[in-house]
Amino acid sequence: MPGLHHLDVWIAHADELDDWSWLFARLGWNSDASWTGGATFAAGAVYITVxxxxxxxxxxxxxxxxxxxxxxxxxxTSAEVDTLMAEAAAHGWRPLYAERYPHAGGTQHYAGWLENAAGFKVEIVAV
Incomplete structure (x- = not known):
């Protein structure tokens, strides 16, 4: 059966985990496990380890x-994406393409892009 099982994201420093922990919690992912310098976040059957x-x-x-x-x-929703984007800077994420937000991906695509201090980029898409 096709599908994504998991991803591993390796970070350089344990303090970078705070950015990710906030983001996953904010998006409704569950923290399945944590240890010094790492954690696993799950949404349904898919999980991401940082x-x-x-x-x-x-x-x-x-x-x-x-x-x-x-x-x-x-x-x-688009309102939920707007709220997350407004909160992100206080949690280690800076907006990308702010001058074109929320349609940097095209007029039919409502999303925000964020980057943390380590240079990881995420896209938050309204559905």
Whole structure:
């Protein structure tokens, strides 16, 4: 059966976990497990682990390099996306494409884009 089972997001420093923990909680994901420097967040059968590891290379994340550019999450109604976007800066996320918000992805696509200090980008899509 096709579908996404899980993703692992490796972060460089344990303090980056706070950004992610706020975001997942705000989006309604459940924290299934946590440990020093990491946590797992679940939505239905899909889960995402965010963790530090001694196996990471010693260079910063750059979403413009080959690999993952961003993660896109459903964010509820357009009003709920607006509220999340307004709260995000207080939790380690800065808006991207603010001058074109909420239609940076086109007139039929209502979404906000955020980036944290480590350079990870997420898209919050109204459904």
């Amino acid at each position: 963790t530090t590891t001694p196996n990471t290379a010693n260079f910063p994340h750059d979403r413009r390099r080959p690999g993952l550019n961003h993660l896109a999450f459903t964010g509820g």
